Amino acid sequence: MNKHAVIVVLVALLAGCDNTAAPLSFTPEMASFSNEFDFDPLRGPVKDFSQTLFNEKGDVAKRVSGSLSTEGCFDTLELHDLESNSGIALVLDANYYLDAETREKKLRLQGKCQLAEMSASGISWDTDDNGFIVSAHGKNLQISYRYDADGYPLGKTSVSGDQHLSIAATPSADKRKRMDYTAVSLLNEKPLGRVKQTCDYDSHNNPVKCELRIVDQSVKPVVERKYTIENSIEYY
Template identity: 70%
Template sequence: MTKKALLSFLCVMVAGCDNATSLVSYTPEMASFSNEFDFDPLRGPVKDFSQTLMNDKGEVAKRVSGTLSQEGCFDTLELHDVENNTGLALVLDANFYRDAETLEKRVRLQGKCQLAELPSAGVVWDTDDNGFVVSAAGKEMNVQYRYDADGYPLGKTTVTKDNKLSVNSKPSADPLKKMDYTAVTLLNDRPVGNVKQTCEYDAHANPVNCQLIIVDESAKPAVERSYTIKNTIEYY
């Protein structure tokens, strides 16, 4: 066996050399946007993506899609909550995101493309030295965001005048399967829900298909709902 053939064989045996070269940390923009807008973060040179959440009847419940520049900035971001009939479509324009339909300035940015302010709600985001959004402050609320060493979002804690709502996520110990996670939601330090997700992955260690189970513990008895997430990802 030649050295080249041996190297190729070894790459296959260790689950692919592509995984090793494309296993990168989450960028501050990807991690922060996913934390704020509630979608699964992605690694690597993502060009465009979509994430579709379907209930156990196969009906679309939510859909998120976006396009990114080669520098990792979100050029566009669309969020559709079908269950609640709400949505938002943002388009990058200099240091603002505009509403794609009305062209109203919706989000002010800092640096090249990081969240800075939501003027209509009086919310201001703050970043750490690495560019990750770590806090947000509004007239009647404060939010603290958490990440692990790879930039994976570990959740956030929102404090208002009367309540403290915390979401705490624990990813798989396998660095190739970060989106296999469990999460617990606490309201005033009391559990009100939990989530478990397991996924299939591509060569960039990004989720392609996921199974999501959400348990609402605030209901008596607790209510369990099952979802499927279908992702499409194109890379540079």
């Protein structure tokens, strides 16, 4: 076998390995935080990221950004919802997340970097043996969370007084395209809304750009809104 043939064989073998290697699972912190703070979970050695949601006019509706340690802990997390004019920037300090501006303690942690309690609102979180948040509870509030075998968040159920809200997501069967999903939400067993998202992906199987459609069934006539999500991700 000549040298050129050897190179061709090696390239083919490496390409075969890349195509068949199973994508990485979602970590407990990434999956749980995405549930709580409403952003798409990412996988792999993420160093920092931003997710920006644009409305149909091209205006920024929401932006989430964060930085993570090599262990996968969120060192910082910043959330801005321009539609509701709200936001917060959190920074990790020992066993707490502090308000980056006021330095007020906002969230207490359990273990190295998982959510435990938001004392101001009386909410606390419980984890399973693998470190995923599986429930949250507070005064007149109970939430349960579901994940698949790879840590992908499948939805949650919230009960507050006589309000029963459930969200169920169905991801693509292709594990490399988990952010291609549909989701339905029900309020007291009545349809509240539907969501469908499709994305383009990078080599880590993370979304770089997505098209999001949200159908609001709580109003008559039904309203459909279209959004675009652009992600910027830096890896270790």
